[in-house]
Amino acid sequence: MRSLIFVWMAASRGLLRRAILTGRFETLEECEKAYEELLGKTQITAEPEPEATEAPTEAPTEAPTEAPTTTTPLPPMVKGEKGASKHDDAKPAYHPPNNEGDPSEENGWDYGEHGDDWGSSCGGAGQSPIDIVKFVDIGGQTKSVLWFDYYQDPALTASTTASLHNDGHSLFYNEKSIDIGHVKIGSTEYEAFEYTFHAPAEHTIDGQVFPLEMQIMHKDPKGTVLGISILFKYGASNEYLKALKEAIPEMPEWHVEHGAHRAEVTGAHPDFFNIEEILPSGEIHPGGDMTFYNYEGSLTQPPCTGGVDWWVTAEALDATKDEIQHIRNAIIGTESMKRGNNRDTQELGDRKVLVGHTGFQHHIKMTGHKEDVKPDSRGYETGDAPWKPE
Numbered sequence: 001m002r003s004l005i006f007v008w009m010a011a012s013r014g015l016l017r018r019a020i021l022t023g024r025f026e027t028l029e030e031c032e033k034a035y036e037e038l039l040g041k042t043q044i045t046a047e048p049e050p051e052a053t054e055a056p057t058e059a060p061t062e063a064p065t066e067a068p069t070t071t072t073p074l075p076p077m078v079k080g081e082k083g084a085s086k087h088d089d090a091k092p093a094y095h096p097p098n099n100e101g102d103p104s105e106e107n108g109w110d111y112g113e114h115g116d117d118w119g120s121s122c123g124g125a126g127q128s129p130i131d132i133v134k135f136v137d138i139g140g141q142t143k144s145v146l147w148f149d150y151y152q153d154p155a156l157t158a159s160t161t162a163s164l165h166n167d168g169h170s171l172f173y174n175e176k177s178i179d180i181g182h183v184k185i186g187s188t189e190y191e192a193f194e195y196t197f198h199a200p201a202e203h204t205i206d207g208q209v210f211p212l213e214m215q216i217m218h219k220d221p222k223g224t225v226l227g228i229s230i231l232f233k234y235g236a237s238n239e240y241l242k243a244l245k246e247a248i249p250e251m252p253e254w255h256v257e258h259g260a261h262r263a264e265v266t267g268a269h270p271d272f273f274n275i276e277e278i279l280p281s282g283e284i285h286p287g288g289d290m291t292f293y294n295y296e297g298s299l300t301q302p303p304c305t306g307g308v309d310w311w312v313t314a315e316a317l318d319a320t321k322d323e324i325q326h327i328r329n330a331i332i333g334t335e336s337m338k339r340g341n342n343r344d345t346q347e348l349g350d351r352k353v354l355v356g357h358t359g360f361q362h363h364i365k366m367t368g369h370k371e372d373v374k375p376d377s378r379g380y381e382t383g384d385a386p387w388k389p390e
């Protein structure tokens with residue numbers, strides 16, 4: 001628009017100059033009048049300025065209405081589910097087994113530190129196992145001979161059933177309804193009620209660690225506990241471990257998913273129920289002239305109760321590598337015992353280690369019975385040596 005005004009002004013000045021030069025206007029007033037007339041006749045046009053228009057207003061729209069939502073209350077969370085994985089194939093977190101073999105962070109225990117973390121109940125003096133010095137001072141060690149009377153229960157039939165258990169602490173057998181025999185010191189009889197396996201062995205001799213130990217536990221009528229510790233080394237076959245391997249080809253293992261586990265065995269394997277076969281055979285009676293170390297100790301696992309009369313084989317018994325490994329694999333293959341289930345040896349302190357010998361009761365000729373037919377074993381009568389009638 002500004003350029004059009006300049007053109008108009010230039011044209012007006014040209015007309016005015018010509019008028020003055022030609023003498024057409026004699027006064028200034030005539031010139032101005034002519035200028036005004038010229039201004040009125042001349043139409044100046046320019047592009048109109050764009051008019052501002054308001055943006056169209058959108059029609060109001062109603063806010064969408066949300067569909068009503070309903071919630072189904074979740075079932076109450078069961079104690080122990082907090083933090084549990086929702087994946088069915090997720091492996092549950094490891095918790096050590098408690099005394100019943102159930103995984104428990106609060107009450108569980110294992111052999112991760114070989115007993116050093118078991119607490120005050122397993123502390124103090126008089127604990128087991130111990131390291132035994134092989135050549136002990138035998139002066140004044142005399143103690144009554146330990147007599148064995150292990151046997152197969154006469155009531156055993158092919159339909160009899162029993163179990164070998166794995167509770168995450170050991171492999172053990174404790175069938176109360178099946179009699180497996182007893183041992184005797186003097187006139188006191190100790191009934192066998194349980195045996196457990198430990199790999200490697202818990203008791204050591206001059207620091208030597210053996211691959212396997214079997215602990216047979218006994219009680220007298222007053223509740224006093226006597227433990228027989230049988231150490232094994234690699235060698236010739238052991239009749240009992242061989243029978244166990246045949247009766248239970250797949251040993252039970254403990255895992256956190258299922259807890260305690262067991263393997264069933266029946267009377268169709270009678271040798272499994274005759275623990276006398278553990279002991280070596282001698283020319284006169286089983287066991288020959290076996291020697292044992294004897295000392296006062298405790299249970300080797302919680303609650304580590306004291307007052308146990310321990311008898312430990314002075315010489316390890318033979319068993320083949322396969323027979324020993326069959327048991328060891330079930331122990332080492334268990335999550336809570338993957339480093340073995342042996343407690344570290346404890347201080348002997350002021351305790352004495354004695355030396356004792358053995359006999360086998362039911363191979364001694366019985367005397368003093370009044371029946372027409374000599375009674376079968378249970379084996380002994382009060383007339384039998386070395387004890388006397390009370």
